[in-house]
Amino acid sequence: MKCLQCESTRIVSGVRPVDHGHGGNMYNLSLEVYANPSAWLFKEAHSSPMLANVCVDCGYVMFYVSIPEARKLEQQKERGEKR
Numbered sequence: 001m002k003c004l005q006c007e008s009t010r011i012v013s014g015v016r017p018v019d020h021g022h023g024g025n026m027y028n029l030s031l032e033v034y035a036n037p038s039a040w041l042f043k044e045a046h047s048s049p050m051l052a053n054v055c056v057d058c059g060y061v062m063f064y065v066s067i068p069e070a071r072k073l074e075q076q077k078e079r080g081e082k083r
């Protein structure tokens with residue numbers, strides 16, 4: 001794997017991006033899609049936790065989700081588009 005910015009191969013992979021919320025709670029950053037985005041309450045969300053690769057030489061951060069999670073996001077998006 002190469003850094004997209006400086007092409008270094010010194011990468012720390014699988015780093016968990018965390019939001020330090022109020023009261024010391026920690027939340028994984030995630031991506032969400034909705035099968036029913038216009039619903040008031042039940043939007044039928046699918047949430048995929050993000051991970052990051054960090055370049056040791058320039059600090060560039062590359063976010064990603066696992067391939068199974070990327071497919072789940074696609075499926076949920078398609079469910080919404082078929083309505």
Ligand SMILES: [Zn+2]
Nearest residue numbers: 003006055058
């Ligand atoms: Zn870099």
